[in-house]
Each structure stands twice: as structure tokens, then as C-alpha cells.
Amino acid sequence: MKGIFTALMCSFDEKGQINEKGLREIVRYNIDQSKVDGLYVNGSTGENFLISTEQKKRIFEIVKDEAKEQVKLIAQVGSLNIEEAVELAQFATDLKYDAISAVTPFYYKFDFEEIKDYYNTILENVDNQMIIYSIPALTGVSMNLDQFGELFENEKIIGVKFTAPDFFLLERLRHAYPEKLIYSSFDEMLLSASVLNVDGAIGSTFNVNGHRAKQIFELAQNGQIAEAREIQKVTNDLIADILENGLYQTIKEILKLKGVDAGICRKPMKTLTDEKIEKAKQIAERYL
């Protein structure tokens, strides 16, 4: 379960329906071209919070069918509707996903006891291992070292996808829980997190830049920091341009230029203007 995991995109058509052929091509591109170690399915990058339960299930099915046992698969099942979270967790487990993951419950200001109950409830109903998905910038939910420790007391919780620029907490977590899996999750901070000995990373830009993420991670593990820094620099030039142009839309546009039918993003995400499509082309030509 260690290494570079792509936070997988999904291809949608103009009606917001899943483009199965396109999704299969995205899976193949990640496995065959970028050679990532795993796929994180139905995360933020997969536009999970914009789609129906049936669509989430169908994406789990298609990805598993395409990837088979070639890479590790993590299914993000988190939902404010706890019955949906349990249903998706059971569904992905039946499909033999290697692990499930759930975003911390958001929107309402849940206290820590409620958050803990959410994870324990999902896990009481499913025979699988869980990776907490912590992304305070989007959920507004921050947890401290002791709270992560309390969640980790449940042995089925095997790790955390740590999407925050808090390197103090990351170091404390690494030190306190050497047996748990820690995935860093801001791609632009991959080297800094790798130096702190995270077990892997999960990221959106790996859909097009997974090969460089692998290099950064492996070089850092070998102590080749200067070489890793060079690749992180190019990576961050790329990420800065992608962020400026529109994150998920630009990644999809770049995938299309690579021959992958990545479709468009679901509403309310907007589509790229002609000018931004041209800019995406320039980004691809410059960096990929």
C-alpha cells in the first residue's frame, strides 16, 4: 500500500454522465504511462461530491474491472449520509478494493466524538481497512495529534491521507505512529513530506505528472535530495500553471492532448474557454 497513488479523475460527458471508455483510458494512462503504484478512486479529483450513489458505484466497478490486480486500489466512500458511506464501503469491499477511505464529515460542525463515531460506524459494517481522508482546507475539519491517535486506536484504521501544509503535525504523526500509513497529499509539497518519511502520496496532478511524482518520492527515499529538488521545481512550475488555468479542467485537457478521452468536469464546475484550452496546450508542450 506504499507509493504514489493517483487521485483518479473521471471522464464525464456533456450530460454529466460517466464516459466509460474515457474512464478506462484514464486508468490505463496512469498504469501504463505514468506507472503509478495505485489509484485513489472517487476522491475530490474524481468529483465525488457532485455525483449520485449509483454513479459512484459504477465508477468503482469500471476502475476495478480495468485495473484488475495491476495496482492497489483505494475507494473513497465518505459521505454526510452515513448509510451511503456504509453502502459504498460494502460495495467497494465486495469488489475487492484494497482499502477504503472516508473524508471527515463536513458542513455541520461535528465534534470529535461524532467524527469518531462516523468512522467506527462505517468500520463496524465492513470488513476492510480504512484510511482517514483529512483535508481541512475543504472540510473545515482539523484534528490534532491526540485526536488522530484516538482514531488510530481502531485497528482497522491503518492510516491517513494528510492533505494539509502543516509539517509540524505531519512530523509528529510520523514519529508517534510509525506503524500507520501516512500519505501526503499536496503534490507541490511532495518532496518536503517525503523527507519526513511519509509512506506515499495521493494527488490530482499525478494523472498527468505521475512519473515525476514517482521520481521525487524514490529519490527522496534514497537520500538524493538535490536531484529530487530539481524535479520538484519543474513539477511546481507545472502545478502553478495548472492551478492558474483551472485545476481539474486543465488536467483533463492535458489528458486529451495525450489521446485520453478525459471528458469535461461536471457542473457547477465550468468548462474552459478557448483561451484556457490553448493555455493548457502550452502547459502540456512545456512540461509534459
Ligand code: NGF
Ligand atoms: O484537489 C485537491 C483539493 N487536492 C488534491 C488532493 O489532495 C485531492 C491535490 O492533489 C485528492 O487527493 C483527492 O482527489 O481526493 C491538489 O490538487 C494538488 O496538490 C494541487 O494543489 O485541495
